[in-house]
Amino acid sequence: MRQAIGALTNRLARAGGAIGKGLAGLALGAGLLMAGAALAQTPMVGAPQPWGMGLQPAGGPIKEAIHHFNALVFWIIVAITIFVALLLAWVIWRYRAQANPNPSQTSHNTLLEVAWTVVPVLILLVIAIPSFRLIYYEDRAVDADFTINVQGRQWYWHYAYPDHGGFTFDSYPVQEGELAQGQIRNLSVDNPLVIPVGANVRILTTGQDVIHSFFVPALGVQKYTIPGRTLETWIRADRPGVFYGQCNQICGTNHWFMPIEVRAVPREEFNAWAEQAKTRFAQGLPPGPPASALAQQPAESATLLAEARR
Ligand SMILES: [Cu+2]
Numbered sequence: 001m002r003q004a005i006g007a008l009t010n011r012l013a014r015a016g017g018a019i020g021k022g023l024a025g026l027a028l029g030a031g032l033l034m035a036g037a038a039l040a041q042t043p044m045v046g047a048p049q050p051w052g053m054g055l056q057p058a059g060g061p062i063k064e065a066i067h068h069f070n071a072l073v074f075w076i077i078v079a080i081t082i083f084v085a086l087l088l089a090w091v092i093w094r095y096r097a098q099a100n101p102n103p104s105q106t107s108h109n110t111l112l113e114v115a116w117t118v119v120p121v122l123i124l125l126v127i128a129i130p131s132f133r134l135i136y137y138e139d140r141a142v143d144a145d146f147t148i149n150v151q152g153r154q155w156y157w158h159y160a161y162p163d164h165g166g167f168t169f170d171s172y173p174v175q176e177g178e179l180a181q182g183q184i185r186n187l188s189v190d191n192p193l194v195i196p197v198g199a200n201v202r203i204l205t206t207g208q209d210v211i212h213s214f215f216v217p218a219l220g221v222q223k224y225t226i227p228g229r230t231l232e233t234w235i236r237a238d239r240p241g242v243f244y245g246q247c248n249q250i251c252g253t254n255h256w257f258m259p260i261e262v263r264a265v266p267r268e269e270f271n272a273w274a275e276q277a278k279t280r281f282a283q284g285l286p287p288g289p290p291a292s293a294l295a296q297q298p299a300e301s302a303t304l305l306a307e308a309r310r
Contacts, residue, residue: 046218046243046262047187055217059243059264060236062138062220069134073127080123138220141234144202148193152205152212152225152247155254159193165278173259187244192261194277196270197240205231210252216245216260224249237264 046059058064094100146163153170160168174180174188195201205214207225215222216235223233237243247258265273 044218044239044241046216046241047184057218058220059218059241060220060238062235063218064220065134065137066220069130072130076123076127138233140232141200141202141236143200144234145196145199147202147204148195150193150203150205150214150223150225151208152210152214152251152258153208154210154252155247155257157189157193157214157247157258157260158208159191161274161277164274167274167278167281169277169281171261173257184244186256187246187259187261189259189261192242192263194263194265194270194273195235195237196267197237197264199236199267199270201235203233203235205233211249212247212251212258213249214245214260215248216243216262218243219245219262221245222248235262237262240264240266 044057044059046056048056055067055070056063058067095103146161149160149162151158151160157171158168159171160166169191171189171191171193173186174183174190176185179185179188203214203221203223205223205225206229207227209227211227212225213222214225218241219235219237221233221235223231225231241264243262243264245260245262247255247260249255251258
C-alpha cells in the first residue's frame with residue numbers, strides 16, 4: 001500500500017500536483033503504474049525533466065527506498081498542515097471579539113500540554129525509524145559484486161575499476177559545440193561510468209584536492225569525496241539506462257564542470273566494455289561507450305531534455 005501511495009505521490013507531484021487534478025491523477029497514476037511494470041526493462045534517462053516537481057524516477061532500489069520515505073514524510077506534512085490550518089481557522093472564527101467578548105484567563109491545561117508534547121514525539125518516532133533504516137540501507141552493499149573507486153578532482157572525475165584489471169580513466173563533460181545527437185549540455189561526458197544492470201556496485205569515494213560530491217539522483221547516491229579519506233556507498237541499476245548527476249559540493253570555479261554520467265548496460269555488454277577498456281585506456285584511447293546504451297537511448301526524450309536545458 002505504502003509503495004502504491006509512494007508511486008502515486010511522485011506521479012502526482014510530477015504532473016503538477018494540483019489538488020484539483022487529484023481525481024484525474026488517481027486514474028492516470030493507476031495507468032502509469034501498470035505501464036511502469038511493462039517498461040521496467042526499457043532504457044531510462046535519469047535526468048532533470050522540464051517542470052519536474054517531484055524526485056527523479058528511480059533507476060534502482062536505493063532511489064525506490066528514498067521515494068517511499070519521501071512519500072511517508074510528505075503525507076505526514078500534508079496531514080499536519082491541514083490540521084493546523086483548520087484549527088487556526090476555527091480559533092479565529094470561534095474566539096473572535098464579537099463572538100467571545102470575555103476571553104478566558106486559563107493559562108495551563110495539563111491534558112493539552114501532555115498531548116501536544118507526546119503527539120509530536122510519536123510523529124518524530126514514526127519518521128525516525130524508517131529514516132535510520134534508509135540511512136543504513138544506503139550505507140554499504142551487503143554483497144557487492146565489484147568495486148569502483150571514484151575520485152573527485154578539480155575539476156573532473158577520475159574512476160578506477162580495481163576488480164577488472166585496475167584500469168583508470170578521467171571523465172570530462174562534452175563541450176557545447178561537440179554535442180552529438182541525444183547528448184545533453186553540461187551533463188553528457190566523454191567517458192561515462194559503466195555498470196552492469198542488476199549488479200551491486202561498491203563505490204569508494206575519495207578526493208584529490210578539495211571536497212567534491214558524487215551525486216546521481218536517479219540511483220539515489222550522494223557521497224562526499226574527501227581528500228585523505230575513503231567513504232563507502234553503493235549503487236545498483238535495475239534497468240538499462242543513462243543516469244546523470246553532478247558534483248553537488250561547491251568545489252571551486254569549475255564546479256559546474258563536473259557532471260556524472262552512469263550507463264547501465266546488460267552484464268555481457270559490460271564485460272565486453274571492461275575488457276576493451278583495459279587495453280584502450282592503457283593506450284590512452286577512450287574505449288567509447290558500450291554500444292547498446294547509446295543506441296537504445298530514447299532519442300525523443302533525450303532531445304526533449306537537451307531542449308529543456310538550453
Ligand atoms: Cu566538485
